[in-house]
Amino acid sequence: MRTVRSWFRDTTGGLPRAFWYLWTGTLVNRLGSFVLVFLAIYLTRERGFSPSQAGLVLGLWGVGGAVGTTxxxxxxxxxxxxxxxxxxxVGAAAMMLALGFARPLWTVAAGALLLGLFAEAARPAFGAMMIDVVPAKDxxxxxxxxxxxxNLGFACAAVLAGLAAQAGYLLLFVVDAATTLVTALIIFTRVRETRTVTATVTVRTGEPGALRTILADRVFLGFVLLNLFAALVFLQHISMLPIAMGDSGLSPATYGSVIALNGVLIVAGQLFVPRLIRGRSRSHVLALASVVMGVGFGLTAFADGAWFYGLTVLIWTVGEMLNSPSNATxxxxxxxxxxxxxxxxxxxxxxQAAAAVGPVLGGLVREHAGNSALWLGCAVIGGLAAVAHLVSGPARERRATALRAPAAPVAVVPPAAAPAPVPAAS
Incomplete structure (x- = not known):
């Protein structure tokens, strides 16, 4: 018992209160994340769209997300x-309801585009706030x-969504919108602004120089490109996997149960991952994660029953568990x-680029080259990404070490180049 308490204290202790409010918002939001899990099934079975049309709608969600993250x-x-x-x-909750009531293809497509824009606009702010409030060592x-x-929320949502869909797909959109609003309320009442006004480099906010700085950062862009290929593979579980399982004669409820294994395994094992990978080369961990995910998705080509699909989900989930914390840090x-x-x-x-391209590309490959070609292609991409991580890893670590080096802070100035620091929002 003492060992368990010690492990729990080492895992959860010492983190700022603001982090736990963000954590709670994440959990609430994901508990209601019904729509994206079942959108492909909803579009093909309830709305009668073809797999290509469903892929287009999911792709427009990704296009909106690309604009939203930028x-x-x-x-x-x-x-x-x-x-x-x-x-x-708030915008995502409104668009979620609008998408639930949309009927013609063009209104569904527009709703998905705007929902992706608002939903994914939150991602950079959330990530930056997490970095702001948590010390580097934690x-x-x-x-x-x-x-x-x-993934705790996702595991529950996947099972609940399969049951709720039997009562009517509109319920999925309503619950998803409600939990998104609850998350907004938690942030509004409990989390203060965390943006700071000093930095280790001089940046004129709002000027093109900021974007040029990022575009000139080849090490960072190389890492982004590798994540793009990983995301192209990973997001097939939302777009093409439910369609493949449907072709195997499996129901939406079965898909919900199978995909819930992803969340269940992460909930059971993710908290042990930091200790497992601590002190190990991140490039080696990311390479191993790419191989494992590739193998898991590749085996989907041979799946023909719920148990086999479940096995593939468990395999690529292990890769996801290794990939996520290393990626984030x-x-x-x-x-x-x-x-x-x-x-x-x-x-x-x-x-978002993967969310835009992945469903369309997956649908085209599946229709013109076959189901096996799609999943075996995912395995090849995973292997190539693993090699790329091993090659590019040392440069990334040198770049991270250089940014950790102390430097004299300077003020971030507005577009008018005024000498006074920009005050933080309150």
Missing amino acids: VGGTLTDRWGRRPTLLTAH RLRAFSLNYWAI LIAELSPAALRGRYQGVFSLSW
């Missing part, structure tokens, strides 16, 4: 983390705990403080 990253640095999060969550634990909350260390929101936005852009 705008959200800029607003996070210029306007503040808190107002950006509030605006994004970030591996903090990101693992937050990821644990995401590395992106935090590669982000200069004055550009933290924008760097988070550009990194999130890789997920």
Whole structure:
């Protein structure tokens, strides 16, 4: 018992109160994250769209998300983390309800586009706020705990959504919107603004120089590109996996139960991952994660029953568990403080680009080359990404070490180049 208490204290102790409010908001939001899990099934079975049309709608969600992360990253640095999060969550709740009532293809597509914009605009602000409030030495634990909350909510949502869908798909949209508003309320009442006004580099907010700084950071952009390929593989579990399982004669409820294994395994094991990977080379961990995810998705080509699909989910989930905390801590260390929101936005852009391209590309490959080609192609991408992580890892660590080096802080100045520091939002 003492060992368990000691482990629990080492895992959760010493983290700031603001982190736990953010963690609670994450858990509540994910408990109601019904829509994206079942959107492909909803579009093909309830609305009667073809797999290609469903892929297009999911792709437009990703396009909206790409715009949202870009705008959200800029607003996070210029306007503040808190107002950006509030605006994004309230807008996402409104668009969630609008999408639930949309019927023609063009209105569903427009609703998905706007929902992606608002929902993903919150991602850079949330990531920047997490980095702001958690000291560097505790970030591996903090990101693992937050990821644990995401998947605890996801595991419950996947099962509940399968049951709720039997009562009517509109209920999924209503509950999702409600939990998003609750998250906004938690942030509004409990979390203060965390944006600071000093940084280790001189940045004129609002000028093109900020974007040029990011575009010139080849080490960071290489990392973003590798995450894009990983995301292209990973997001097939939302777009093409439910369709493949449907073709195997499995019901939406079965898909919900199978995909819930992803969250269950993460909930059971994610809190042990920080101790497992602590002190190990991040490039080696990320390479191993890429291989394991590739194998898991590749085996889907041979799945023909619920148990086999469940096995593939468990395999690629292990890769996801290794990938997530290493990814999160590395992106935090590669982000200069004055550009933290924008760097988070550009990194999130890789997920949104994958969300935009992945469903369309997956649908086209599946229709023209077959189901096996899609999943075996995922395995090949995983292997290539693993090699790339091993090659590029040393440069990333040198870059992270250089950014950790102490430097004299300077003020972030507004577009008019006034000499006084910009006051933090309150």
